[in-house]
Amino acid sequence: MSVRLGLMALLAEGPSYGARLRSDFEQRTGGTWPLNVGQVYTTLERLVRDGLVAQDEEADAEGRISYRLTDAGVAELATWWTTPVDRTSTPRDELTIKLALAVTAPGVDVHRVVQSQRTSTLRHLRDLTRLKRDALERAEGAGAGPDHADAEHGLAWLLVLENLVFAAEAEVRWLDHVESVLARHAVATARTARLRATDAPAPADLVPAAHEGNLS
Amino acid sequence: MTAPHVVLTDVTRVHGAGETAVTALDGVSLEIHPGELVAVMGPSGSGKSTLLNVAGGLDRPTGGTVTIGGEDLVTLAPRDLAKLRRRRMGFVFQDYNLIPSLTAAENVALPLELDGTRARLARRQARHTLGLMDLMDLSDRYPDQMSGGQQQRVAIARALVGSRRFVLADEPTGALDSHTGEEVLRVLRERCDDGVAGLLVTHEARHAAWADRVVFLRDGRVVDSTGGAERAEDLLAADGAR
Ligand SMILES: Nc1ncnc2c1ncn2[C@@H]1O[C@H](COP(=O)(O)OP(=O)(O)O)[C@@H](O)[C@H]1O
Numbered sequence: 332m333s334v335r336l337g338l339m340a341l342l343a344e345g346p347s348y349g350a351r352l353r354s355d356f357e358q359r360t361g362g363t364w365p366l367n368v369g370q371v372y373t374t375l376e377r378l379v380r381d382g383l384v385a386q387d388e389e390a391d392a393e394g395r396i397s398y399r400l401t402d403a404g405v406a407e408l409a410t411w412w413t414t415p416v417d418r419t420s421t422p423r424d425e426l427t428i429k430l431a432l433a434v435t436a437p438g439v440d441v442h443r444v445v446q447s448q449r450t451s452t453l454r455h456l457r458d459l460t461r462l463k464r465d466a467l468e469r470a471e472g473a474g475a476g477p478d479h480a481d482a483e484h485g486l487a488w489l490l491v492l493e494n495l496v497f498a499a500e501a502e503v504r505w506l507d508h509v510e511s512v513l514a515r516h517a518v519a520t521a522r523t524a525r526l527r528a529t530d531a532p533a534p535a536d537l538v539p540a541a542h543e544g545n546l547s
Numbered sequence: 548m549t550a551p552h553v554v555l556t557d558v559t560r561v562h563g564a565g566e567t568a569v570t571a572l573d574g575v576s577l578e579i580h581p582g583e584l585v586a587v588m589g590p591s592g593s594g595k596s597t598l599l600n601v602a603g604g605l606d607r608p609t610g611g612t613v614t615i616g617g618e619d620l621v622t623l624a625p626r627d628l629a630k631l632r633r634r635r636m637g638f639v640f641q642d643y644n645l646i647p648s649l650t651a652a653e654n655v656a657l658p659l660e661l662d663g664t665r666a667r668l669a670r671r672q673a674r675h676t677l678g679l680m681d682l683m684d685l686s687d688r689y690p691d692q693m694s695g696g697q698q699q700r701v702a703i704a705r706a707l708v709g710s711r712r713f714v715l716a717d718e719p720t721g722a723l724d725s726h727t728g729e730e731v732l733r734v735l736r737e738r739c740d741d742g743v744a745g746l747l748v749t750h751e752a753r754h755a756a757w758a759d760r761v762v763f764l765r766d767g768r769v770v771d772s773t774g775g776a777e778r779a780e781d782l783l784a785a786d787g788a789r
């Protein structure tokens with residue numbers, strides 16, 4: 332799912348072709364998800380089939396076929412940015428990739444992406460905590476004697492739940508970290524822009540407008 | 548559903564004036580029902596403590612209204628506000644704040660005695676509350692004879708002794724290790740399940756997870772809030788399938 336949407340996110344920035352999409356994807360996600368060319372092309376094929384991406388009729392002078400996002404693709408991508416990653420049905424890495432792309436994708440409000448993910452993860456953490464609480468009560472109620480096996484079973488279950496709690500907790504902490512790094516970066520960018528403006532008048536587009544929009 | 552016990556409507560709190568004015572809270576609205584524990588999270592300086600202090604009548608808002616059990620804190624005279632605070636709510640802080648020369652039971656009885664309850668009755672009520680919270684064993688111990696977690700649980704008992712139904716806790720687990728912190732949260736959760744309204748400030752997600760709802764503050768504004776729970780069965784099916 333995330334490769335598909337990752338490629339769509341890149342195409343939202345302008346038409347591109349397979350090999351370049353592959354290298355952009357790897358670069359932009361810090362190499363967390365290496366792709367092979369075959370994977371890129373089969374994904375693009377499916378996107379074309381689903382009407383989310385359109386391809387040029389003819390290859391360019393170097394034999395490359397260019398792909399671009401359709402209106403339906405634009406809409407689907409917009410939904411992705413604003414919907415928290417459903418951690419129960421997709422690999423966790425989707426979140427890493429989504430955030431890595433969101434930082435540089437123009438017109439995407441990274442703070443909103445972080446915030447809605449954190450809310451969703453905290454909800455998950457709360458539900459896990461409810462299960463944990465029930466398990467704690469059962470484990471304490473069971474004790475020794477004939478209930479001994481029950482108690483051990485309860486203990487194992489508690490440890491499983493704790494594993495999920497630790498994972499969710501780590502995700503929330505990472506999201507907090509992302510947010511504070513972005514905030515520091517926004518301050519630094521603004522300062523550089525001010526310095527440039529006073530030093531020597533520079534073209535306004537030296538400071539990527541998309542960044543400012545993202546971070547405010 | 549019952550009527551909310553605590554209602555904050557469009558609350559604003561500006562510290563200072565003129566150029567140096569700091570808007571610590573900016574139009575915050577929040578309801579807490581009896582039996583509900585609400586956690587507040589947010590970066591440092593986002594207004595969490597200010598929110599807690601305003602909700603507990605320790606600080607007055609510059610705008611908006613705060614009502615506890617139907618009484619409007621903002622228009623209350625200082626004396627009446629102090630009385631309402633003593634009788635209707637209790638505070639729990641990071642550093643427990645128990646009086647070292649008093650036993651656990653005496654510490655818990657203290658707010659009642661200060662409010663004019665006779666010593667014997669106050670002690671009896673203190674023991675009742677300690678008993679409810681499974682802390683009877685600690686009754687005769689002095690603070691330096693208790694662990695941090697035990698002291699904090701006694702502090703919760705003190706906050707809720709008598710007829711007080713609103714507990715406000717600012718980073719109550721801040722000085723505790725993760726496991727002990729969780730034990731404290733469990734106790735707080737139990738008190739809320741018994742009908743107490745709770746407001747908890749924490750920066751630990753695993754502690755906020757004991758609350759019914761988490762409210763996020765940034766720059767004095769509520770930016771998000773977690774809603775209803777997933778059904779446990781769905782959660783299990785999904786996690787098992789992963
Ligand atoms: N008494 C005060 N005078 C001036 N500014 C204050 C005062 N109390 C808090 N503030 C400011 O209000 C903002 C919110 O503070 P606070 O509620 O303590 O945040 P938090 O508990 O989330 O760290 C901060 O910018 C803080 O500096």
Ligand SMILES: [Mg+2]
Pocket residue numbers: 595596597
């Ligand atoms: Mg604070």
